[in-house]
Amino acid sequence: MARLTLKNIGKSFGKTEVLKNISLDVEDGEFLSLVGQSGCGKSTLLRIISGLEAPSRGEILIDGQVVTEQSPKQRNIAMVFQDYALYPHMSVAENMAMPLIMSQLPLHARLPLVRHVAPSARRAKPSMATQVETVAKQLRIDHLLTRKPAQLSGGQRQRVALGRALVRNPGIFLMDEPLSNLDAKLRVEVRREISELHHSSGLTFVYVTHDQTEAMTMSDRxxxxxxxxxxxxxxxNTLYTNPVSVDVARFIGSPQINILPVQSRLDGLFLGDINLHLETIGKVSDLQLGLRPEALSFRGVAGLQLQPIKPGSILLPFQKRMVEDLGPEILIHxxxxxxxxxxxxVRAQKNTDYGKTDQFAGTHKLQVAIDPTQLLLFNAHGLRIQPTPHMAQSLGEVVT
Ligand SMILES: Nc1ncnc2c1ncn2[C@@H]1O[C@H](COP(=O)(O)OP(=O)(O)OP(=O)(O)O)[C@@H](O)[C@H]1O
Known part of the structure; x- marks a missing residue:
């Protein structure tokens, strides 16, 4: 186990700056995911943590010790890549033993032929085999130890790659999109296994993905x-409910958050000409309003599990364009x-009446209630500001 600290890490390739002043603390035993769109610098940051890439600026510390100049091996970090990088001519057991061979045997004894006869190799062999078997059991691949990678499924190959990384007993475990080559069902399965592995090993995990579901389901942060x-x-959950900016709010959450341009005026917050009855910043300014699809609910539509509409909710006329049936819930565009x-x-839960009639046939005009406690407000630069929900007394558009 180990604590990882990044201080002001920057990286440029030629004139292109791909990492700008990144500082992060990953606690001992924490599972931290780096998530973001393709090209945002996740893999470069992971490679810098591992020691495969040098930063242009900044420092990396493990347990308080500066390791910026150290090799990957000295850092005691293991890394699993998306393409598994298994040796095709070696068995599962040999693949998994490779990090032990590299770290425990002298150079001459690592050669395949010499490995079987060199005294140092023969002495080390039983303990290496035990270590490999222990990890293989943990990952439920102990029945596959004699197979070659070509004789394994994608999920099994991924487990071998995880096993090979674990067998060295690293302090920090880095993973770069390890599930991206697996089909959807297997991804869910291996996702659960990685979470279990994190809990049982107690290791510090840093996990790169562009898939927010993976990041949200497995990570501490x-x-x-x-x-x-x-x-x-x-x-x-904090990223979802309390994003610091429109960009964060847009990336996290599926279906995506609704973002509407609104105007703060002296007498309230306006969507077009409709007063949303929120006290805002007390001056005229263009703002952005974020509404998660579940912060909206319909009034009086048969077949939907209608939430009790909270006092202070704002009712707005809504024009339906398309309905997507997602099984237990529907998404109305x-x-x-x-x-x-x-x-x-708008995301709505179905009730048992759904499907008995076509609830939306011809119902193009609906009424949507907005829960004011679930509004997210951002300034013109996209940074979060806190509105004060405020119940209007007299106007008919507000539920009292
Ligand atoms: N060796 C390199 N030389 C030049 N540019 C590079 C190099 N490695 C990465 N880059 C650039 O750095 C940026 C960040 O790349 P990186 O692979 O870290 O992104 P990423 O977020 O991991 O993307 P993806 O999810 O697609 O893997 C990209 O624009 C990429 O083209």
């Missing part, structure tokens, strides 16, 4: 990256009449 910077580091240009997604 998620660092969301964009353009070589970390936008926010927080627990998954449409727009507020106040702003037909912006597509709005």
């Amino acid at each position: 998620v660092a969301l990256m964009q353009g070589g910077e970390v936008l926010q580091v927080a627990a998954p 449409g727009c507020f009449e106040a702003d037909p240009e912006i597509e709005i997604r």
Whole structure:
């Protein structure tokens, strides 16, 4: 186990700056995911942590010791890549033993032929075999030890790659998109296994993915990256409910958050000409309003599990355009009449009446209630600001 600290890490390839001043603390035994769109610098940061790439600026510390100049081996870090990188001519057992051979045997004794006869290799062999077997059992691949990688499924190959990394007993375990070559069902399975592995090993995990579901389901904390910077580091639920910016709010959450341009005026917050009855910043300014698809609910539509509408909710006329049936819930695409240009997604749970009639046939005009406690407000630069929900007394659009 180990604590990892990154201080002001920067990286440029030629004139292109791909990492800008990244500082992060990963606690001992924590599972931290680096998540972000393709090209944001996740893999480069992971390679810098591992020692495969040198930073242009900044320091890396493990347990308080500066390791920036150390080799990957000296850092006692293991890394698993998306392509597994297994040796095709070696058995599973030999693949898994390779890191032990490299770290425990002198150079001459590592050669394949010499390995079987050199005294140092013969002495080390039983203990290496035991270590490999222990890890193979932990990953439930002990029945595959004599097979070659070509005789394994994708999920089994991935487990061998995990096993090979674990067998060295590393302090920190780095993973770069380890599930991206697996099909959807297997991804869910291996995701659970990686979480179990994290809990049982107690190791510090740093995990790179562009898939927010992976990051949100496995991690203690998620660092969301964009353009070589970390936008926010927080627990998954905090990123979802308390994003620091529009960019974070847009990346986290599926279906995506609705973002609407609104205007703060002296007498409230306006969507088009509709007063949303929120006290804002007390001056005229263009803002952005974030509404998660589940922060909206329909009024009086048969077949939907209608949430009790909270006092203070704002009712807005909504024009339905398309309905997607997702099984237990539906996603309704449409727009507020106040702003037909912006597509709005509303997520609603079905009840047992759903499907008995076509609830939405001909129902193009609906009423949507917005829960004001679930609004997210951002300034013109996309940074979060805190509105004060405020119940209007007199106007009919607000539920009292
Ligand atoms: N060796 C290199 N030389 C020049 N540019 C590089 C090099 N390695 C990475 N880059 C650039 O750095 C940027 C970040 O790449 P990186 O692979 O870290 O992104 P990523 O977030 O991991 O993307 P992906 O999810 O697609 O793997 C990209 O624009 C990439 O083209």
